[in-house]
Amino acid sequence: MREERAEFLKGxxxxxxxKVVALGPIHGYAIAxxxxxxxxxxxxxxxxxxxxxxHRLEDRGWLRAEWKATETGRExxxxxxxxxxxxxxxxxxxxxxxxxxxxxxxLRTAE
Amino acid sequence: xxxYQRFFRRKITEKHxxxxxxxxxxxxxxxxxxxGMNPEEARRRARLEFGGLDQVKEECxxxxxxxxxxxxxxxxxxxxxxxxxxxxxxxxxxxxxxLGIGANTAIFSVVNGVLLRALPYRDPGQLVMVFGSxxxxxxxxxxxxxxxxxxxxxxxxxxxxxTVFARHLYDYTSSQEPQRVIGAAVSPGFFSALxxxxxxxxxxLPEEEKPGGQLAVIVSHDFxxxxxxxxxxxxxxxxxxxDQTYTVVGVMPASFRFPAESVKLWEPLRLQPPxxxxxxxxxxxxxxxxxxxxxxxxxxxAAVTQRIREEIHAKDTGGTFIVLPLRAYLVGNVQxxxxxxxAAVGFVLLIAIANIANLMLVKAIGRQREMSVRAALxxxxxxxxxxxxxxxxxxxxxxxxxxxxxxxxSVNLLVAIxxxxxxxxxxxxxxxxxxxxxxxxxxxxxxxxxxAPALRxxxxxxxxxxxxxxxxxxAFGHGRYRGALVIAxxxxxxxxxxxxxxxxxxxxRLQQVHAGFDPRNLLTAEISMPDFRYSDPLHVSGFYxxxxxxxxxxPGVQSAAVASGLPPDLMQLQDTFTIESRPTPPGQSDPLxxxxxxxxDYFRTLSTPILQGRPFSDSDRxxxxxxxxxxxxxxxxxxxxxxxxxxxxxxxxxxxxxxxVGVVGDVRYGGLDAPPFPALYVPYLQHGWPxxxxxxxxxxxxxxxxxxxxxxxxxxDKEIPVTEMKTAEQRIQESVxxxxxxxxxxxIFAFLALSLATVGIYGVISYSATQRIRExxxxxxxxxxxxxxxxxxxxxxxxxxxxxxAIGLIGALALTRYLAxxxxxxxxxxxxxxxxxxxxxxxxxxxxxxxxxRRATKVDPMVAxxxx
Numbered sequence: 001m002r003e004e005r006a007e008f009l010k011g012x013x014x015x016x017x018x019k020v021v022a023l024g025p026i027h028g029y030a031i032a033x034x035x036x037x038x039x040x041x042x043x044x045x046x047x048x049x050x051x052x053x054x055h056r057l058e059d060r061g062w063l064r065a066e067w068k069a070t071e072t073g074r075e076x077x078x079x080x081x082x083x084x085x086x087x088x089x090x091x092x093x094x095x096x097x098x099x100x101x102x103x104x105x106x107l108r109t110a111e
Numbered sequence: 112x113x114x115y116q117r118f119f120r121r122k123i124t125e126k127h128x129x130x131x132x133x134x135x136x137x138x139x140x141x142x143x144x145x146x147g148m149n150p151e152e153a154r155r156r157a158r159l160e161f162g163g164l165d166q167v168k169e170e171c172x173x174x175x176x177x178x179x180x181x182x183x184x185x186x187x188x189x190x191x192x193x194x195x196x197x198x199x200x201x202x203x204x205x206x207x208x209x210l211g212i213g214a215n216t217a218i219f220s221v222v223n224g225v226l227l228r229a230l231p232y233r234d235p236g237q238l239v240m241v242f243g244s245x246x247x248x249x250x251x252x253x254x255x256x257x258x259x260x261x262x263x264x265x266x267x268x269x270x271x272x273x274t275v276f277a278r279h280l281y282d283y284t285s286s287q288e289p290q291r292v293i294g295a296a297v298s299p300g301f302f303s304a305l306x307x308x309x310x311x312x313x314x315x316l317p318e319e320e321k322p323g324g325q326l327a328v329i330v331s332h333d334f335x336x337x338x339x340x341x342x343x344x345x346x347x348x349x350x351x352x353x354d355q356t357y358t359v360v361g362v363m364p365a366s367f368r369f370p371a372e373s374v375k376l377w378e379p380l381r382l383q384p385p386x387x388x389x390x391x392x393x394x395x396x397x398x399x400x401x402x403x404x405x406x407x408x409x410x411x412x413a414a415v416t417q418r419i420r421e422e423i424h425a426k427d428t429g430g431t432f433i434v435l436p437l438r439a440y441l442v443g444n445v446q447x448x449x450x451x452x453x454a455a456v457g458f459v460l461l462i463a464i465a466n467i468a469n470l471m472l473v474k475a476i477g478r479q480r481e482m483s484v485r486a487a488l489x490x491x492x493x494x495x496x497x498x499x500x501x502x503x504x505x506x507x508x509x510x511x512x513x514x515x516x517x518x519x520x521s522v523n524l525l526v527a528i529x530x531x532x533x534x535x536x537x538x539x540x541x542x543x544x545x546x547x548x549x550x551x552x553x554x555x556x557x558x559x560x561x562x563a564p565a566l567r568x569x570x571x572x573x574x575x576x577x578x579x580x581x582x583x584x585x586a587f588g589h590g591r592y593r594g595a596l597v598i599a600x601x602x603x604x605x606x607x608x609x610x611x612x613x614x615x616x617x618x619x620r621l622q623q624v625h626a627g628f629d630p631r632n633l634l635t636a637e638i639s640m641p642d643f644r645y646s647d648p649l650h651v652s653g654f655y656x657x658x659x660x661x662x663x664x665x666p667g668v669q670s671a672a673v674a675s676g677l678p679p680d681l682m683q684l685q686d687t688f689t690i691e692s693r694p695t696p697p698g699q700s701d702p703l704x705x706x707x708x709x710x711x712d713y714f715r716t717l718s719t720p721i722l723q724g725r726p727f728s729d730s731d732r733x734x735x736x737x738x739x740x741x742x743x744x745x746x747x748x749x750x751x752x753x754x755x756x757x758x759x760x761x762x763x764x765x766x767x768x769x770x771x772v773g774v775v776g777d778v779r780y781g782g783l784d785a786p787p788f789p790a791l792y793v794p795y796l797q798h799g800w801p802x803x804x805x806x807x808x809x810x811x812x813x814x815x816x817x818x819x820x821x822x823x824x825x826x827x828d829k830e831i832p833v834t835e836m837k838t839a840e841q842r843i844q845e846s847v848x849x850x851x852x853x854x855x856x857x858x859i860f861a862f863l864a865l866s867l868a869t870v871g872i873y874g875v876i877s878y879s880a881t882q883r884i885r886e887x888x889x890x891x892x893x894x895x896x897x898x899x900x901x902x903x904x905x906x907x908x909x910x911x912x913x914x915x916x917a918i919g920l921i922g923a924l925a926l927t928r929y930l931a932x933x934x935x936x937x938x939x940x941x942x943x944x945x946x947x948x949x950x951x952x953x954x955x956x957x958x959x960x961x962x963x964x965r966r967a968t969k970v971d972p973m974v975a976x977x978x979x
Contacts, residue, residue, distance in 0.1 A: 046161075
């Protein structure tokens with residue numbers, strides 16, 4: 001049931017995008033597909049909402065965009081991680097891990 | 112990419128955004144079709160999963176800083192396009208605003224230059240003028256005498272060094288042609304009191320300020336430029352003034368024009384110790400000691416007055432001193448006029464703003480559907496409000512720009528046509544302060560225009576507005592706001608119209624005042640006799656006698672005379688007089704009268720009637736019995752129940768008695784608006800009086816006589832300047848230049864207000880009639896006659912304007928008393944004018960609503976009912 005799938009936590013979409021892009025240059029459609037596949041369709045992604053996030057990350061200098069041909073020969077906008085983006089990703093992942101660890105710890109010890 | 116790069120590459124970015132999103136959609140569709148879905152269904156599904164395409168685009172564009180500038184540019188372009196597409200609206204709005212802002216800036220420039228800008232002296236707020244005042248004479252600002260000055264210096268505690276000055280006339284003969292120059296003789300400390308030093312050279316030395324000292328003069332920048340060729344070595348040069356050699360020791364800065372613009376020379380005032388109290392010819396100028404208030408200075412002078420009375424003249428005249436801030440002395444008489452003009456022009460701007468607010472509102476209602484569509488397509492509320500504000504800003508910027516041009520033109524015009532007695536005229540210009548004022552007005556008004564419609568739109572209910580005909584019903588809710596605008600406009604216009612009508616009536620009555628003589632075909636001129644060559648009174652009278660003989664022989668001359676004063680407003684001498692065997696009661700002042708020295712034919716030349724006794728004759732000359740003729744006012748006031756002819760009176764208390772030989776009709780010498788004043792005429796042949804006016808009664812065109820009269824003077828003495836050759840009618844017109852000027856301006860403003868208000872009423876009523884077209888259709892279908900429909904529409908318009916008239920009447924009752932000082936023989940609350948103007952304005956608004964009313968009656972019910 002689609003309706004029951006989780007919405008993104010605020011701020012997590014940016015991190016997921018950076019993580020996916022870190023694997024190599026990739027266009028928007030593929031990013032959407034990848035996130036849904038990897039999360040096993042757990043996240044409900046209103047696909048349109050991906051693009052404002054991409055443009056925002058590009059504007060902050062974390063992503064770099066380039067128009068390139070896809071395998072089918074059609075032009076698409078490929079996003080790649082900048083060094084600044086990589087540092088941001090590392091910082092966010094570290095943050096995330098600390099957060100989930102802390103939450104997990106609370107959940108475990110409070111039992 | 113930086114936001115500014117993004118801004119300049121906006122088009123490319125937009126294309127890229129389109130391509131990127133299309134790629135995504137196409138990819139989704141492709142995958143779905145590959146999974147077996149039919150293309151139509153796939154397309155629908157892809158769009159659904161993607162979400163609102165335009166919203167996504169808007170959000171993408173919103174990233175980064177480019178949005179603010181970019182959307183502003185977009186709003187501006189859109190606003191311009193909307194204005195361009197509605198040329199009538201734009202023209203009316205911009206022109207209305209330009210007139211309002213232009214007139215305001217012009218008047219504000221004058222107010223700024225004359226009233227607000229600081230006087231060019233050190234700490235000008237501490238500078239005061241000191242005059243005498245004798246309440247019993249009905250006169251204040253009487254000059255001081257030397258004894259007054261000495262007592263003031265000796266006994267005051269409130270002033271830094273008191274100074275006095277007196278105006279003098281100089282014949283300057285070092286230049287090619289002799290000229291008469293106005294100067295001032297100033298006591299020590301005059302320049303340092305003002306805090307201004309000569310630009311070149313030096314102030315006077317103490318020895319130059321003592322009686323018998325070396326003659327020194329400081330000249331104005333003007334005089335230095337024109338008559339001394341602007342040479343730095345002019346210092347130390349000798350010039351001839353009144354046949355005496357003066358050394359030029361200094362040049363004042365160009366901005367220094369004290370006590371008046373016309374003053375070009377300053378020399379030390381060398382006062383001899385007084386032997387009596389009088390004559391009165393000095394004006395006091397002093398700086399208050401630091402920390403001393405005007406009030407304290409006035410109390411201090413009251414104490415000085417008290418001491419003068421106690422110690423010197425126990426039975427003196429009851430005179431007092433008045434202390435006046437320098438600013439009040441310089442601009443006091445124009446201040447109320449300027450403030451009234453400022454208020455009037457402010458009203459015009461308010462009406463203009465109300466009109467434009469109304470226009471914008473009407474337009475916004477018309478665009479309600481458009482706004483709903485834009486909102487539905489994802490425009491944020493803030494964005495819509497911002498766009499409307501931008502449109503307001505475009506209108507007000509255009510209006511302000513055009514207004515500034517209008518202001519520029521009208522300031523020059525104002526300076527050109529304003530009467531000569533407005534001080535500091537040369538300081539009037541549109542400067543940064545004035546421009547700031549314009550800008551502020553225009554920004555505030557744009558906020559105001561934008562806000563009314565913007566507030567409306569932000570309350571907009573999308574569904575209602577999008578529904579067919581939804582916008583129509585909503586319009587009625589805002590009738591109240593527009594109604595209030597009309598009421599305000601009519602109220603303001605009524606106040607202005609009443610003010611203007613009062614001034615106009617006053618001016619018309621002023622022009623009808625009989626000045627006591629027949630001004631037609633009367634030529635007048637000023638003949639300045641150099642004092643130093645004509646110091647002997649007999650010499651002077653001899654000159655006049657010869658001159659009159661020559662002028663009277665000229666063809667076209669009926670009669671000619673000389674006099675020391677001239678109607679309607681030139682009076683050189685006023686003095687006290689006493690009547691024989693009627694001593695002034697102790698503690699009272701001797702009465703005051705105008706004194707005129709005239710030649711025998713003066714009354715015949717002016718066509719002033721002899722009421723009793725006889726005119727002067729040739730036998731009234733030096734050596735004969737002294738005679739005097741009095742005017743009607745003096746006769747009525749001092750000889751109410753007796754025949755004054757044969758009684759004797761004298762100038763103040765020291766002169767010989769003169770016998771009254773006649774009574775003549777009143778002639779005005781104090782201006783048309785002043786009531787006749789007691790006057791004494793004495794024959795010039797029994798006295799000498801150097802400054803004189805020549806009056807010539809011509810048989811035909813008086814001005815045509817001017818060259819031959821001038822030649823007659825020069826045939827006697829080539830070096831006598833003959834100036835100010837004018838007809839008496841010209842002099843009368845000039846004497847009312849100030850009231851004419853303010854009446855003209857108020858009239859223009861009132862006319863503007865009336866036009867704007869009429870447009871406003873017409874606009875609102877005709878808009879509201881269009882809005883009610885459906886209602887009209889139904890009424891007609893149900894059997895309403897054309898008369899019923901007319902009544903329906905007109906009633907609305909008339910109701911609003913009557914409410915405006917009521918409010919305007921209350922406002923006018925409260926405000927017109929500020930005009931009282933400018934009105935001649937009209938009450939500020941003249942009931943006839945109040946009623947007349949109200950009826951007139953109601954009539955105008957009736958006409959303004961009749962036009963849309965007639966149009967409403969032509970409505971075809973079938974068309975109206977279909978009308979959406």
